[in-house]
Amino acid sequence: MSLQLSRPAPLRQIEDRGGPAQPLLIAKGLRKWFRLSGGLFGRAATVVRAVDDFDLEVKKGETVGIVGESGCGKSTAARLISGITPADEGEVVLDGESFFAPRSRISREQRRAVQMVFQDSASSLNPRMTITETIAFGPRAHGVSRAEARDYALDLLAGVGLPPSRFGERYPVALSGGQRQRVNIARAIAMRPRLLVLDEPVSALDKSVEAQVLNLLVRMREELGLSYVFISHDLNVVRYISDRVIVMYLGQIVEQADAGDLFATPRHPYTRALFASKPSLDPRHRVQVAPLVGDPPDPVNPPSGCRFRTRCPIAEPLCAAAKPPLDIIPGSGDGHRAACWAAIPGSGHSLSANAGVLQ
Amino acid sequence: MHGALSPAADALASEVPPAPQRHQSYLRVVFGRFLRQPIPVIAAVILLAIILAAVGADLVAPHDPFQTRVSRRLAAIGTSDRLLGGDELGRDVLTRLIYGGRISLTMAIVPVAIGLFIGGFLGILAGYAGGRVNMAIMRAMDVFYAFPSILLAVAIAGALGPGLVNGILALSLVFIPPIARMAESVTTQVRGYEYVVAARLSGASTVRILREHVLSNVAGPILVFSSSQVSVSIIAASGLSFLGLGVSPPLADWGLMLSALRQSIYVNPWVAALPGAMIFITSMSFNLVSDGVRKSMEVRR
Amino acid sequence: MLFYIARRLLYSIPIAIGVTLIVFSLVHIAPGDPVSAILPNEATAEMVEQARKDYGLDKPFVVQYAIWLGHAAIGDLGTSIGSGRPVFDEVAGAVGNTVILAISAGLVACIMGFVLGMVAGLWRDRLADHLVSLFTISGVSLPHYWLAILLVIIFSVNLSWLPPLGIGPDTSDGWRPDWAHLQHLILPTIATAAIPMAVIARTMRAAVVDVLDQDFVTTLRAKGLLPRRVLWHVVRNALPTTLAVMGLQLGNMLGGSVLVETVFAWPGTGFLLASAIFQRDLPLLQGTMLVLAMFFVILNLAVDLLQSWTDPRIRRA
Numbered sequence: 001m002s003l004q005l006s007r008p009a010p011l012r013q014i015e016d017r018g019g020p021a022q023p024l025l026i027a028k029g030l031r032k033w034f035r036l037s038g039g040l041f042g043r044a045a046t047v048v049r050a051v052d053d054f055d056l057e058v059k060k061g062e063t064v065g066i067v068g069e070s071g072c073g074k075s076t077a078a079r080l081i082s083g084i085t086p087a088d089e090g091e092v093v094l095d096g097e098s099f100f101a102p103r104s105r106i107s108r109e110q111r112r113a114v115q116m117v118f119q120d121s122a123s124s125l126n127p128r129m130t131i132t133e134t135i136a137f138g139p140r141a142h143g144v145s146r147a148e149a150r151d152y153a154l155d156l157l158a159g160v161g162l163p164p165s166r167f168g169e170r171y172p173v174a175l176s177g178g179q180r181q182r183v184n185i186a187r188a189i190a191m192r193p194r195l196l197v198l199d200e201p202v203s204a205l206d207k208s209v210e211a212q213v214l215n216l217l218v219r220m221r222e223e224l225g226l227s228y229v230f231i232s233h234d235l236n237v238v239r240y241i242s243d244r245v246i247v248m249y250l251g252q253i254v255e256q257a258d259a260g261d262l263f264a265t266p267r268h269p270y271t272r273a274l275f276a277s278k279p280s281l282d283p284r285h286r287v288q289v290a291p292l293v294g295d296p297p298d299p300v301n302p303p304s305g306c307r308f309r310t311r312c313p314i315a316e317p318l319c320a321a322a323k324p325p326l327d328i329i330p331g332s333g334d335g336h337r338a339a340c341w342a343a344i345p346g347s348g349h350s351l352s353a354n355a356g357v358l359q
Numbered sequence: 360m361h362g363a364l365s366p367a368a369d370a371l372a373s374e375v376p377p378a379p380q381r382h383q384s385y386l387r388v389v390f391g392r393f394l395r396q397p398i399p400v401i402a403a404v405i406l407l408a409i410i411l412a413a414v415g416a417d418l419v420a421p422h423d424p425f426q427t428r429v430s431r432r433l434a435a436i437g438t439s440d441r442l443l444g445g446d447e448l449g450r451d452v453l454t455r456l457i458y459g460g461r462i463s464l465t466m467a468i469v470p471v472a473i474g475l476f477i478g479g480f481l482g483i484l485a486g487y488a489g490g491r492v493n494m495a496i497m498r499a500m501d502v503f504y505a506f507p508s509i510l511l512a513v514a515i516a517g518a519l520g521p522g523l524v525n526g527i528l529a530l531s532l533v534f535i536p537p538i539a540r541m542a543e544s545v546t547t548q549v550r551g552y553e554y555v556v557a558a559r560l561s562g563a564s565t566v567r568i569l570r571e572h573v574l575s576n577v578a579g580p581i582l583v584f585s586s587s588q589v590s591v592s593i594i595a596a597s598g599l600s601f602l603g604l605g606v607s608p609p610l611a612d613w614g615l616m617l618s619a620l621r622q623s624i625y626v627n628p629w630v631a632a633l634p635g636a637m638i639f640i641t642s643m644s645f646n647l648v649s650d651g652v653r654k655s656m657e658v659r660r
Numbered sequence: 661m662l663f664y665i666a667r668r669l670l671y672s673i674p675i676a677i678g679v680t681l682i683v684f685s686l687v688h689i690a691p692g693d694p695v696s697a698i699l700p701n702e703a704t705a706e707m708v709e710q711a712r713k714d715y716g717l718d719k720p721f722v723v724q725y726a727i728w729l730g731h732a733a734i735g736d737l738g739t740s741i742g743s744g745r746p747v748f749d750e751v752a753g754a755v756g757n758t759v760i761l762a763i764s765a766g767l768v769a770c771i772m773g774f775v776l777g778m779v780a781g782l783w784r785d786r787l788a789d790h791l792v793s794l795f796t797i798s799g800v801s802l803p804h805y806w807l808a809i810l811l812v813i814i815f816s817v818n819l820s821w822l823p824p825l826g827i828g829p830d831t832s833d834g835w836r837p838d839w840a841h842l843q844h845l846i847l848p849t850i851a852t853a854a855i856p857m858a859v860i861a862r863t864m865r866a867a868v869v870d871v872l873d874q875d876f877v878t879t880l881r882a883k884g885l886l887p888r889r890v891l892w893h894v895v896r897n898a899l900p901t902t903l904a905v906m907g908l909q910l911g912n913m914l915g916g917s918v919l920v921e922t923v924f925a926w927p928g929t930g931f932l933l934a935s936a937i938f939q940r941d942l943p944l945l946q947g948t949m950l951v952l953a954m955f956f957v958i959l960n961l962a963v964d965l966l967q968s969w970t971d972p973r974i975r976r977a
Contacts, residue, residue: 084560111562123552128385128575134554137571138561184557191561502678505957507915510933514949517937518686594803598919601805602934621809621923628813635806643801 005155010144011192014113016060018096023057024227025099025114025195030054030080030090036300048299050076052251054090055326056229058195063221063228065242065259067235067274069296073251074231078199081229082114095194108142115188119200120181125172131183132157132168138191156186160216178209185216189224197229202237214241235275239263244335247271250299250307253326257336267329267338269312306341316341318348392655399651406644409637413460422451424458424611433627444630446616447623448609452630456637459611462523463638466596466605466612468589469527474534475585481535482542483577487550487569497543500536508533509595516604526605530596534588541584545577583653590645597638613637664968672961679953680732684725686949687942699741737947742939747947750932755951757827758921758928762913764845765852769913770906773857777864777902778895784869792861799858804916808851808923815847822847825925848924852916856909863905867898900967907963911956 031053036046051073058064066074079085081092083100092100099110118124125134135153140146154164160182172180181201188196201217202210218241220226232238238245238259245262247255247270255268266272273292292311297303305323309315318341327344329336341349394400412419422440427448431438434445443453485496503511515529549555550573558568599605600614608615613634620631699711719727731737737747780792816824828841871877871894880890917930925931929948936944 082560084556106562108562111560114560116557116560118553118557121553124554124557126554126572126576129571137558137563141561141563141567187557498674499678502675502682505675505679505960506682506953507911507956509912509918510915510949510952510956513918513933513937514683514686514945515689517933517945518690518942520691520940590801594801597803598805601919602922602937604937617806617809624809624813624817628817632806632810632813635803635809638803638806639798639801642803643798646797646801 005152005159007151007155009155009192010148010152011112011139011142011190013192014109014194016095016194020060022060022096024060024062024095025056025058025081025229026093027054027056027081028091028093030056030077030087030092032076032080032085032087046300049251049302050299051080051087054080054251054253056081056246058227058229060194061221061225061227062243063230063241065238065245066229066231066248067233067238067245068248069233071250071296071299072248073299074233074248075199076251077248078116078197078229078231082116082197083111084116112142112191113194115191115193115196117181117184117188117196117198117201120177120184120204124184125180127172130169130171131162131175132164134172134183135187135190138187142191153186153190156190157183160186161212162186176209177205178213181205181213182216185213185220189220189226192224193226195227195229197231199231200233201230203232203234210237217241235263247274250296250302252307253339254308255336255338255340256326257332261332261336265336267336267343268308268340269314269342270308271338273311273313306339314342314349314351316349389652389655393651396651396654399647399654402644402647402651405640406648409460409641409644410464412457413464416458416461420451420454420457422454424450424455425609426450433623433630435627436629436633443633444627446630447619452616452633455611455616456613456634459613459616459634459637460641462606462610462612463593463597463600463614464641466523466526466530466600467593467641470530470596471534471585471588471592473527473531474538474588475581477531478535478538479542479581479585482539482544482581483546483569483573485539486543486546486577487565487573489547489550493543493547496539500539503532503536504540508591509598512595512599513602513604516599521604521607523606526596526599529599529604530592533595534592537588538581538585542577542581545580546573549573549576579656583649583656586649586652587646590642590649593638593642593645665965668961668964672957676954676957679957680729680950681725683946683949683953684728686946688721690942732950737950738943740936740944740947741941742935742944747944750944751929751948751951754927754929754932754948757926758914758917758930761845761848761852761917761921761926761928762910764849765856765913766910768849769853769856769860769909772853773860773906774864774902776857777861778868778898780861780865781868781872781898782891784872789865792865796858796862796865799855800862802855802858804851804855805919805923807854808847808920811847811851812923827927848920848926851920851923852913855916856906856913859909860902860906864898864902867901868894871897904963904967907959907966910963911959914952914956914959 030051032051034048034050036048054073054077056064056077066077068074076085080087080090083092083106087100087102089102091098091102094110094113097110098104099114100106125131129137132150132153135156136144136146136149139149139152144152154168157164157167162179162182167175167179172183175183184201198217202213205213214237217228221228228241230238230241242259245257245259246253247262247268249270255262255266255271257267262271263275266275270292277292297307297310303310303320305321306312306315306319307323309319312319324339324341324344324347326337326339328334329338329343330345341347342351345352421442427450428445429449431441431445431449431451433447434441434449436442436444438444441451441453443451443456446452446455481496481500485493506514512529512533515532516526519525519529555568555572558572596605597612597614597617600612601618603615603618605614606612608619616634617631617638620634624631699707735748737751739745740747740750743750776792776795780789783789812824815822823844824847826844828836828844874897877890877894880893917928918933919930920926921928921930922934929952933945933948933952935941936948
């Protein structure tokens with residue numbers, strides 16, 4: 001099945017400005033804190049530190065996966081990157097041009113370039129609109145005529161595997177989870193984006209359906225020249241679809257590497273614990289002890305220094321005193337970075353001298 | 360015509376239980392469900408009768424509402440030409456009840472309609488804009504909420520003076536805050552839904568998003584709530600008339616009639632009770648109907 | 661918890677200011693010259709001048725408001741046009757009577773509403789529930805002033821059991837806890853309590869049904885807890901919502917008092933307000949409104965704090 005539409009799309013393709021060497025997206029220093037109960041004038045309000053110090057680079061055609069537990073800030077980071085939630089600090093550069101800065105506005109064309117696909121939930125599609133209307137809404141907002149937008153939407157439905165003659169006039173309630181996700185995807189690519197930010201797109205689906213949707217995403221990536229930021233808590237899915245992977249904990253990036261590297265040699269204790277907690281089908285590798293102890297600490301009052309130290313098996317006083325920077329692991333080129341004192345040679349951590357050798 | 364299909368896609372397409380190609384209009388579904396509830400339907404019929412009688416009073420009423428007749432002063436219920444009795448000036452109570460419906464219903468419905476438009480607008484604005492705008496609007500509403508509603512209406516109408524317009528004005532101010540609050544709450548909820556986020560991502564203008572995505576999803580609950588306020592409004596509006604803050608004699612209005620006939624309860628008590636009965640029946644019917652509408656709109660998954 | 665109280669108190673202040681602002685503007689929305697609104701028709705030229713100076717009527721709105729507020733803070737609410745007495749005295753005399761009625765009606769409404777609601781919730785869908793539902797549905801649509809008149813018709817006109825008017829026997833100027841005065845209290849209490857009782861019963865029923873449906877109740881029963889103990893848990897969980905509604909209804913009673921007191925000529929603040937309106941006595945109208953509104957603000961505050969005290973979920977916020 002091909003995504004080549006039978007009619008030309010009414011929206012123009014967004015041109016590549018920067019050339020193949022220019023990263024498609026650069027996010028620097030993104031921070032987002034949420035204020036809870038309003039404070040009493042001068043008194044400090046309860047603040048949730050959802051995302052801190054977030055940097056990300058996505059090359060053209062690349063897929064970057066983001067993994068982490070619930071509440072680690074992945075979804076917030078996704079929304080900061082796509083500019084739909086304004087960050088408190090930091091900036092986002094799209095193909096060499098400024099995309100988002102705290103007091104700026106995103107241009108119309110840039111707005112098309114970055115789209116999101118959400119988890120299939122009851123609220124991902126407007127229950128009062130047919131799926132054709134839902135898909136046609138975006139193009140119409142950019143000046144496409146009603147008739148043309150409708151034809152375009154029907155073509156897209158066919159492209160994602162939902163024959164328009166049977167599905168066109170349906171309301172979301174008459175679709176299964178996998179079908180709704182296809183509609184979500186069609187809605188996103190109707191804008192002819194260059195970057196798709198997908199927030200747990202297959203988490204709510206049955207395994208068999210998950211595979212179909214993943215295959216659709218992979219095929220689309222090729223045919224439409226898209227780049228992805230793929231968020232998931234499911235390590236296998238992330239491994240399947242990503243070129244590079246970022247691991248988040250409590251609002252910060254703790255490790256990032258090429259997918260193969262990361263899964264083969266995780267450097268950060270949290271990443272290792274995450275991988276170790278995957279139950280193995282091999283009876284020779286039974287997991288006896290739970291790799292991670294305790295509950296994730298409160299994002300309102302994160303621990304000082306390294307935020308993971310309260311659950312870390314190799315934490316030392318140094319870890320409470322200072323926050324480890326996301327430094328390059330020696331010997332990995334620029335590819336592999338981890339924010340752990342034990343992985344940085346000469347940091348003063350008792351294991352750091354052995355930074356090249358892993359236990 | 361459209362893109363070719365692969366067998367896998369075809370298999371996917373047959374996954375779900377078949378749904379009707381032509382989706383039944385939402386309104387028709389709700390209406391159908393409403394009709395299946397006996398009590399609200401009866402209430403609706405009664406309500407319709409009262410409203411139609413008021414509108415077509417010239418055709419339906421047996422006598423002239425202003426025609427006084429001393430010999431029929433406080434006539435008992437069941438008198439030959441005074442079916443529901445005579446009032447303190449001998450006018451036909453039945454006729455005046457029918458004509459009175461015009462003013463009483465107007466004074467009850469118009470303020471809620473005004474509340475719906477102004478309160479709904481303010482609430483949706485506050486809900487969608489969020490932040491400071493939301494706080495400013497809702498705090499202003501809170502100030503009005505600090506008064507018991509009837510007291511507020513009485514005070515404002517009292518200061519403005521008697522009259523139909525003044526009464527409607529005063530009552531409108533009573534209904535704007537609760538409807539605004541309700542609208543804000545629903546809009547804030549809808550704003551968080553992902554399809555609204557997706558709409559914002561597509562770069563559509565705020566007006567377009569409100570019109571096509573938000574409005575259709577908040578209108579239902581807001582309308583139902585507003586309709587539930589009408590039953591309160593009738594009691595409040597008639598209460599204002601009862602205190603002399605509505606229309607003036609010799610116009611017919613249920614609250615005014617109640618107040619005037621009250622002086623004569625020792626002579627003919629049951630005639631005095633009739634205007635109040637009209638208020639009660641009308642209020643209850645509105646209540647039951649709006650309850651029925653709410654139940655038929657409850658989404659069943 | 662203390663922060664919550666402090667925050668709630670601080671939040672009430674702008675509300676209270678807004679309320680006083682609205683009450684103050686009442687005089688200004690009245691048709692005609694504000695001066696004529698606050699002075700009797702026979703006022704002499706020099707009285708007019710004096711009033712202009714006292715209330716700063718030629719100064720900007722905000723200044724007038726400040727002057728008025730300053731007067732009000734020390735208890736000077738102006739002079740009633742109708743009686744010539746200070747408004748404060750008039751209101752002070754009437755407040756007590758309204759409070760008596762409010763307390764009496766409040767007790768009846770809360771207790772009866774609570775019991776009826778609980779019965780309806782516990783015996784859901786059985787006869788008791790249907791009867792209570794019938795009562796609550798009609799109660800909510802009932803005009804209290806009409807109920808008052810009906811009560812008078814039945815009990816005073818037809819049966820002559822209870823007196824139709826006033827707070828006590830002819831020469832009485834206040835309420836005393838004796839049988840004669842109690843008789844005068846009964847009908848106004850019923851008329852005032854009926855609607856709140858219906859609303860409280862409905863809320864209580866919904867709350868009880870809600871709680872009964874929750875899993876933890878099934879767990880309690882499965883543990884073998886005595887029905888009486890289960891009941892205690894049910895009540896504890898249904899209480900916060902109901903308390904909030906009770907508080908709200910108490911406020912409504914204060915408001916509705918205008919109409920019921922008029923019917924029974926009960927000399928409370930509601931009756932005072934109605935006469936002020938009838939006589940176009942704006943200073944009295946303003947003064948009474950101010951006192952009533954302040955009552956309501958304080959009442960709301962108390963209800964909020966009470967609710968947070970009984971509902972631990974809110975306390976944590």
